[in-house]
Amino acid sequence: MSSDTLVAASTKPIILFLLLSGESYGYQILQRVRSVSGGTMKWSSAMLYPVLRRMEKEGLIVAEWRVSEENRMRKYYKLTTAGRRELAVEQARWIDVMKAMKKIWATAGTAD
Amino acid sequence: MFTLENAVRAWKRNLAKDQNLEDTYIRELEAVLRDEVADLVRMGASEEEAFGRASAAMGETREIGREFAKVRSPLGRGRGLRFLPALPASYVRLALRKIRRQKGYSAVNIAGLAIGLACCLLITLWISAELDYDRFHAKSDRLFQVLAHGTNPNNPSNPILLGPFLESGVPEIERAVRYEGLGSSLVRYGEKILPGVSVQAVDPGFFQVLSFPFSKGDPASALEDPSHIVIGADMASALFGEDDPLGKTLFIDNKSFLVAGVMQPIPKRSTVEFDAAVHFRHRLLALEADGIKPSWGVWSANTFILAKPGVSAASLSAKIENVVKDNDPGEDARLSVIPFRERRLFFTNIRQYLTLFAAVAAFILVMACLNFINMSTARAALKAREIGIRKVSGANRGNLVAQYLGESLALSLLASLLAVGLARLALPWFNTLSTTRISLEAGRFLPAILELALVAGIGAGLYPAVLLSSFKPAQVLRGRLGSSGKGAGLRRGLVVFQFGLTILLMIGTAAVDKQLRYIRNKDLGYDRDRLLAVSLPGESRSRIEVLKETLLREGAVAQITGTAAGMANLSWSSGTADWPGRNPSFEVLTFNNYVDWDFQETFGTALRSGRFFSRDFPADGEGYVINEAFERLMGSGSAVGKTLTYWKRTGPIIGVLKDFHFQSLQSQIQPLVLMLRPEQANLCYLKIPEGDRPAALERIGTVWKKVMPEYPFQYRFMDESLDTFYRTVRQTGRMADTFTILAVFIACLGLLSLASFMTERRAREVSIRKVMGASTPSILLLLTRELAGGVLLANVIAWPAAYFIMNNWLEQFAYRATLGAGIFALSAAAALILALLTIGVQTLKTALRPPASALRTE
Numbered sequence: 019m020s021s022d023t024l025v026a027a028s029t030k031p032i033i034l035f036l037l038l039s040g041e042s043y044g045y046q047i048l049q050r051v052r053s054v055s056g057g058t059m060k061w062s063s064a065m066l067y068p069v070l071r072r073m074e075k076e077g078l079i080v081a082e083w084r085v086s087e088e089n090r091m092r093k094y095y096k097l098t099t100a101g102r103r104e105l106a107v108e109q110a111r112w113i114d115v116m117k118a119m120k121k122i123w124a125t126a127g128t129a130d
Numbered sequence: 131m132f133t134l135e136n137a138v139r140a141w142k143r144n145l146a147k148d149q150n151l152e153d154t155y156i157r158e159l160e161a162v163l164r165d166e167v168a169d170l171v172r173m174g175a176s177e178e179e180a181f182g183r184a185s186a187a188m189g190e191t192r193e194i195g196r197e198f199a200k201v202r203s204p205l206g207r208g209r210g211l212r213f214l215p216a217l218p219a220s221y222v223r224l225a226l227r228k229i230r231r232q233k234g235y236s237a238v239n240i241a242g243l244a245i246g247l248a249c250c251l252l253i254t255l256w257i258s259a260e261l262d263y264d265r266f267h268a269k270s271d272r273l274f275q276v277l278a279h280g281t282n283p284n285n286p287s288n289p290i291l292l293g294p295f296l297e298s299g300v301p302e303i304e305r306a307v308r309y310e311g312l313g314s315s316l317v318r319y320g321e322k323i324l325p326g327v328s329v330q331a332v333d334p335g336f337f338q339v340l341s342f343p344f345s346k347g348d349p350a351s352a353l354e355d356p357s358h359i360v361i362g363a364d365m366a367s368a369l370f371g372e373d374d375p376l377g378k379t380l381f382i383d384n385k386s387f388l389v390a391g392v393m394q395p396i397p398k399r400s401t402v403e404f405d406a407a408v409h410f411r412h413r414l415l416a417l418e419a420d421g422i423k424p425s426w427g428v429w430s431a432n433t434f435i436l437a438k439p440g441v442s443a444a445s446l447s448a449k450i451e452n453v454v455k456d457n458d459p460g461e462d463a464r465l466s467v468i469p470f471r472e473r474r475l476f477f478t479n480i481r482q483y484l485t486l487f488a489a490v491a492a493f494i495l496v497m498a499c500l501n502f503i504n505m506s507t508a509r510a511a512l513k514a515r516e517i518g519i520r521k522v523s524g525a526n527r528g529n530l531v532a533q534y535l536g537e538s539l540a541l542s543l544l545a546s547l548l549a550v551g552l553a554r555l556a557l558p559w560f561n562t563l564s565t566t567r568i569s570l571e572a573g574r575f576l577p578a579i580l581e582l583a584l585v586a587g588i589g590a591g592l593y594p595a596v597l598l599s600s601f602k603p604a605q606v607l608r609g610r611l612g613s614s615g616k617g618a619g620l621r622r623g624l625v626v627f628q629f630g631l632t633i634l635l636m637i638g639t640a641a642v643d644k645q646l647r648y649i650r651n652k653d654l655g656y657d658r659d660r661l662l663a664v665s666l667p668g669e670s671r672s673r674i675e676v677l678k679e680t681l682l683r684e685g686a687v688a689q690i691t692g693t694a695a696g697m698a699n700l701s702w703s704s705g706t707a708d709w710p711g712r713n714p715s716f717e718v719l720t721f722n723n724y725v726d727w728d729f730q731e732t733f734g735t736a737l738r739s740g741r742f743f744s745r746d747f748p749a750d751g752e753g754y755v756i757n758e759a760f761e762r763l764m765g766s767g768s769a770v771g772k773t774l775t776y777w778k779r780t781g782p783i784i785g786v787l788k789d790f791h792f793q794s795l796q797s798q799i800q801p802l803v804l805m806l807r808p809e810q811a812n813l814c815y816l817k818i819p820e821g822d823r824p825a826a827l828e829r830i831g832t833v834w835k836k837v838m839p840e841y842p843f844q845y846r847f848m849d850e851s852l853d854t855f856y857r858t859v860r861q862t863g864r865m866a867d868t869f870t871i872l873a874v875f876i877a878c879l880g881l882l883s884l885a886s887f888m889t890e891r892r893a894r895e896v897s898i899r900k901v902m903g904a905s906t907p908s909i910l911l912l913l914t915r916e917l918a919g920g921v922l923l924a925n926v927i928a929w930p931a932a933y934f935i936m937n938n939w940l941e942q943f944a945y946r947a948t949l950g951a952g953i954f955a956l957s958a959a960a961a962l963i964l965a966l967l968t969i970g971v972q973t974l975k976t977a978l979r980p981p982a983s984a985l986r987t988e
């Protein structure tokens with residue numbers, strides 16, 4: 019799996035997770051991803067918005083245009099019930115993967 | 131100098147170039163960009179620097195576009211959707227708004243289309259009703275009618291022995307039943323008498339093969355017993371009222387029958403109609419009473435076949451082709467079958483009328499659509515600016531095409547609603563006109579009208595949509611779209627085409643009328659005036675001599691003669707004529723009739739040579755009188771004195787009559803053989819004295835009552851009988867008249883609105899011309915020249931087409947009127963006058979308008 023693919027696979031659970039604490043808008047999501055990952059993950063807007071659009075279509079999130087405190091139009095995203103359920107599924111899936119990976123690294127040592 | 135707003139605007143414009151980036155995406159990206167810029171500014175960067183970094187972080191437009199392409203909405207490409215509604219409902223809303231804004235134009239379009247659609251709807255329903263005949267029989271897909279080739283093709287008679295032979299001898303056939311009329315009979319029940327009842331002799335399986343529904347009795351067994359009769363609903367109520375007819379005994383021509391079945395009214399669309407049916411044995415008994423033994427040589431019955439499942443008409447025809455030849459070695463006739471449900475198409479000439487009116491319906495619809503196309507393209511110059519603005523705002527061509535198509539569909543749907551209303555109003559009148567009884571059943575007409583509306587909407591809207599959407603915004607907005615160009619050329623072309631169709635219809639209608647007049651006035655070769663036919667039911671035949679004597683003695687009639695078959699449209703035919711020297715391979719179809727001595731005098735037919743049957747020559751019963759057509763068939767020289775073998779009986783030809791018409795003018799005069807059999811008379815022809823018709827009829831009625839008190843006096847003038855043969859032609863003529871008027875109206879409606887539009891557009895030109903000294907007539911000429919020229923050109927195009935089509939139509943008549951230049955000239959003049967009248971008022975108004983008013987407005 020290329021790193022791009024890995025990143026792409028992780029976007030959905032990450033967005034779901036970030037929205038679990040409350041509604042957010044695009045720029046804020048990008049910033050939080052950067053801070054949560056300690057700066058290792060840098061998402062672009064071009065990557066984020068198509069994913070948000072797809073998740074909207076899947077009914078995992080809903081969006082609404084509102085005027086921000088800075089008097090600018092912003093689109094706010096919020097988790098739906100389906101989104102919460104999806105997050106639980108994604109979480110379980112990633113935990114399984116991580117457990118498996120940990121075991122594999124423990125027995126095989128590091129690559130170098 | 132850098133301003134953030136300008137930079138963001140430029141950045142967005144750049145993004146907008148990518149078709150994958152919908153408007154809503156760009157807005158979201160803009161929000162992120164502004165957030166990031168604000169953050170960077172807060173951290174101390176200048177706006178310009180912040181914008182540079184933030185936009186660079188966003189990435190290249192192409193990159194962004196590629197990402198968004200993955201989730202792009204399948205509905206419409208790009209940002210056009212921002213300017214145009216994506217849903218048909220919005221198109222309809224837009225269209226309705228336009229209709230309100232342009233009332234006159236919309237009214238013309240909708241009214242024209244509605245009239246066109248209503249005409250089409252009525253014609254379509256009429257055609258489908260005409261094609262619906264004989265389909266109500268449950269086994270109609272397996273039902274066939276037997277035809278014989280070599281005899282009269284319009285007379286589907288077969289040998290009387292054919293039915294039983296086919297049923298027992300051909301494994302592909304499940305049932306074969308005979309059907310033959312016993313003529314018009316007098317039915318009596320107690321004191322009640324019903325004259326003129328059509329009784330058919332049928333095989334017992336008839337009601338199992340054909341599905342005439344019964345209200346009483348069992349169709350399968352009703353006619354098993356030869357003494358039984360099945361009667362129709364009308365006859366049952368006329369004879370028995372509320373009583374149950376089953377088991378009652380009635381008399382037909384003094385023979386008793388027990389009612390064993392009562393039919394429900396025969397469905398409207400049935401080619402087989404009768405009042406009562408009896409066992410076929412009664413037909414055989416009638417033949418025997420006349421001294422004729424049933425044989426393969428007696429051709430009189432219709433034969434209907436119910437084939438086994440999966441048997442085709444072709445295989446059945448091949449199977450039975452030689453049955454007659456095999457059983458009657460002297461007979462050359464070949465047999466074939468046609469599907470029963472095609473009887474109407476086969477035995478009448480309705481097919482050509484259906485084709486004709488399908489074409490008329492198409493013409494009218496096309497004309498209504500042309501109005502729409504014309505008006506839409508004419509208004510292109512007005513719409514051009516709107517289109518330019520839409521295009522500049524980002525609408526793409528597909529969106530515009532969709533919108534204009536939507537508009538035209540909305541108009542056609544509105545027109546179809548109106549059309550249904552119009553059709554409903556016109557239905558009683560149309561039914562009278564077409565002598566049918568169609569109804570607007572939703573199941574039938576809804577799909578039809580929706581299909582028509584769809585065809586009209588797309589047909590009329592597609593070209594304007596494509597044309598309008600092709601305008602170049604820059605040129606349009608600079609005002610470079612003039613009145614010339616392809617739109618104007620097309621408009622003129624369409625007016626020419628539309629008027630061409632109108633003139634075609636006018637010439638067609640005039641030709642039909644001329645032929646009808648020709649038929650009415652054609653010399654038939656005998657004197658049809660004052661000639662009336664009286665049928666002789668049952669026993670009354672035996673009293674014909676007494677009747678003749680009394681009528682002549684009392685001066686009630688000038689002449690009287692009895693014949694076996696009607697002479698208005700003689701259908702008795704035979705293929706068995708033979709004479710010395712006949713080429714054996716020569717197939718001869720001849721018509722024949724039994725007559726008495728007074729036939730020639732009563733009909734006033736001229737004698738060419740020899741003499742007619744005479745009481746002074748007792749041996750005339752052995753001889754024949756033929757017509758000129760027969761004489762020509764026999765070769766050169768006079769036929770008088772030659773011998774003729776007819777129906778296997780040989781005798782001398784004693785006279786040759788000059789040709790006269792004994793069938794419709796659609797066919798040539800056929801060879802005719804007359805035989806002297808006064809006792810076979812089924813009807814008599816009476817020549818009433820000149821003068822007061824009602825008085826003469828009253829005198830005849832009085833004598834009739836004296837001689838035949840139990841039979842009602844029923845007569846029909848020869849003129850009326852002849853008229854019925856041309857009923858379809860007459861009806862076609864009337865329908866063609868009506869639809870031509872409507873087509874002309876639609877064409878004029880289009881012309882009117884086009885003229886009003888054109889004169890409006892030229893108002894300034896007209897005003898300037900007037901100021902410069904142009905006279906009103908010269909301005910009138912200027913304004914009408916173009917359209918009038920178009921109408922004249924339409925004539926040139928329509929004439930050859932009309933000549934070809936109408937000549938083809940007239941060819942069905944052996945005797946026909948010539949088209950003549952008059953019809954063409956009249957149609958041209960009528961079209962031109964109509965066109966001038968239509969555009970005249972509008973142009974006159976413009977020409978008379980004070981120049982200042984137009985110039986001020988402009």
